[in-house]
Amino acid sequence: MNDPAYIRTRENIAEFGSTAQSGKLLRxxxxxxLNRxxxxRMSSRMMGILSKVRQLDSSSARGERIVSEGLATINGKQLLKGFDFNNRAALQAVFHAxxxxxxxxxxxxxxNLVPTDQLQVPEGATHVAFRSAFIKLDFSTGDYNAQYSPVVNTLLNMSxxxxxLTPAGVPTGSGTQFYLLLIEFFQxxxxxxxxxxxGAFNVLNLIDVV
Incomplete structure (x- = not known):
């Protein structure tokens, strides 16, 4: 663990561990x-994105780069924005409003949502439900606060x-702000x-990162 020949390996291990911890905090x-x-492969896909975000940390030495510094950049936020937690049901493929x-x-x-016209409705579905989340997460401390909207359930028709979707409040604390949209189908x-x-047809998308 102290051999100079393996310094790059130790740096990679350290950054991999911190990135994995950031992914766990977000989840x-x-x-x-998330269970819906x-x-x-969601965790591994997220790890890939967060690794790219970490690489945008231009202020830390190799082996010490962290996700929170990468997310402080515009490009870092753009990398994570639009992440689909269920790649079997991506937001852009399901939701057309x-x-x-x-x-x-x-x-x-x-x-003016017209459910059966602006949603890719799975066979057998009769209802759709929407919910949003507003989350503030401080990766440096591990503290977070999440505020959810009530579920809005509606019949799948042409009306x-x-x-x-109004969250229960504005989350307190410091850190990065995440906004999510959940779409669920029911029979x-x-x-x-x-x-x-x-939940194979359900959508959960990270619609913005601020």
């Missing part, structure tokens, strides 16, 4: 939403409606709604 901050929409995000309040607004049977194939 923990997202909480139960993810694919089996314009929406707006207020980065100050975390409110997501989808105006337009405006969906407004109603005898008045009870059931998830389709354990």
């Amino acid at each position: 923990n901050a997202i909480g139960t939403m 929409a993810k694919d089996p 314009p929406f707006s995000l207020d980065t100050t309040t975390g409110v997501v607004t989808i105006e 337009p409606s405006t969906i407004t 109603e049977v005898n008045g009870e709604q059931y998830p389709l194939r354990n």
Whole structure:
């Protein structure tokens, strides 16, 4: 562990470990939403993106570069923005409606959504549900605060409606701000709604990073 010939290896190991810890922190901050929409390789895909973000840290020495410094750059935020936690159901493939995000309040607004016209609806689905999250995460301390909107559930039909997702509050603390959108599909049977194939068709997207 002290051989000068392996200094690059030790640096890589150190940075790999810190990046893995940052990925774990982000997944923990997202909480139960992550259980509703993810694919089996989500963690490794995220690790790949975060490694690229870490490499944008231009102020730390090799072996000491960290994700939080990379995320302080515009390019670092752009790398992570738009990440799909479930690559079987990417946001752009499923959701074809314009929406707006207020980065100050975390409110997501989808105006005049026509569900069966602007969603790629899985066979058998009768309802769709939307939920958003506004998260503030400090990678240097490990502290985070997550605020979620109520679930908005609507029938899959051709009737337009405006969906407004308002988080319970603005998260406190310092760090990077993350905004997420969750889309879930259900099938109603005898008045009870059931998830389709354990979330295989559900979308969870990191719509912005500030």
